[in-house]
Amino acid sequence: MITVKFFVVGLLFFGLLLLVIAYILWRKRSLAFRFATLAVILYGVICTLLFFYVIEIKKPHWLPRQLVKKTNRLKAIRGCDCTWESLHLSKDDYTTFHKPAAQKITQNRYLRTEAQRANWIRHGHLVPVAELEGFGISYLNFSTAHLTPLARKRLYELGRRFRNNITEVKQKKSYFVISSLTRSHRQQERIKKRYSRAATKDHSTHCYGVAFDIYRIVSPNGQCTAAVEALEKTLTQMQQEGKLFLCPEAKCIHVTVCH
Numbered sequence: 001m002i003t004v005k006f007f008v009v010g011l012l013f014f015g016l017l018l019l020v021i022a023y024i025l026w027r028k029r030s031l032a033f034r035f036a037t038l039a040v041i042l043y044g045v046i047c048t049l050l051f052f053y054v055i056e057i058k059k060p061h062w063l064p065r066q067l068v069k070k071t072n073r074l075k076a077i078r079g080c081d082c083t084w085e086s087l088h089l090s091k092d093d094y095t096t097f098h099k100p101a102a103q104k105i106t107q108n109r110y111l112r113t114e115a116q117r118a119n120w121i122r123h124g125h126l127v128p129v130a131e132l133e134g135f136g137i138s139y140l141n142f143s144t145a146h147l148t149p150l151a152r153k154r155l156y157e158l159g160r161r162f163r164n165n166i167t168e169v170k171q172k173k174s175y176f177v178i179s180s181l182t183r184s185h186r187q188q189e190r191i192k193k194r195y196s197r198a199a200t201k202d203h204s205t206h207c208y209g210v211a212f213d214i215y216r217i218v219s220p221n222g223q224c225t226a227a228v229e230a231l232e233k234t235l236t237q238m239q240q241e242g243k244l245f246l247c248p249e250a251k252c253i254h255v256t257v258c259h
């Protein structure tokens with residue numbers, strides 16, 4: 001593969017060299033030279049197009065990551081859904097548990113606009129969430145990967161403990177996938193419009209920066225029975241320890257950090 005890579009890169013530089021030669025020949029203004037020049041220009045253009053074709057279509061990993069169009073890797077990986085039907089969990093009422101807890105631990109700090117989000121990030125009320133042990137973050141349409149420092153700590157703890165609770169060795173590398181984190185009120189309104197079942201709550205705890213949704217578990221070879229059990233166990237443990245509240249949402253498990 002390295003040989004092919006050097007060949008293509010060499011081809012490009014050869015094409016560029018020919019273009020330079022063509023330019024010099026063109027300046028001599030002879031008809032025969034111009035004919036030859038056009039031929040080498042054509043060759044140069046073909047080399048360049050071929051180069052970009054190979055890089056862009058066949059070998060995108062040769063380019064730096066940020067230049068490559070991001071693909072949704074989760075689509076390509078088989079996983080198991082995390083819904084209220086597939087996991088056995090006990091529900092905490094949203095209005096009487098989730099919402100008051102979110103208001104209490106944030107001193108009722110409710111995210112309305114993007115400008116406010118930037119301000120909160122500057123002041124450390126919201127911190128960036130990285131994909132660490134035991135969990136990944138899917139492509140986020142209506143939220144950003146931020147949480148309050150406490151909520152982030154609990155998510156990282158959940159990931160770690162989830163991995164420790166997996167009993168099956170072959171499933172040790174499983175991870176759960178977060179589909180939503182902190183939303184501004186505007187994002188919440190937009191999501192309500194688009195998916196009325198997904199966000200029917202008035203003041204979502206996502207807008208306090210203390211909630212996240214788990215929608216999938218990804219395991220090697222798609223065998224996730226032990227991983228599902230480990231997630232059930234970990235969520236229940238942390239719920240019983242008074243660290244988080246759980247409730248169903250459309251196609252996912254909604255988690256509000258409360259302590």
Ligand SMILES: [Zn+2]
Binds near residue numbers: 212213249
């Ligand atoms: Zn949610």
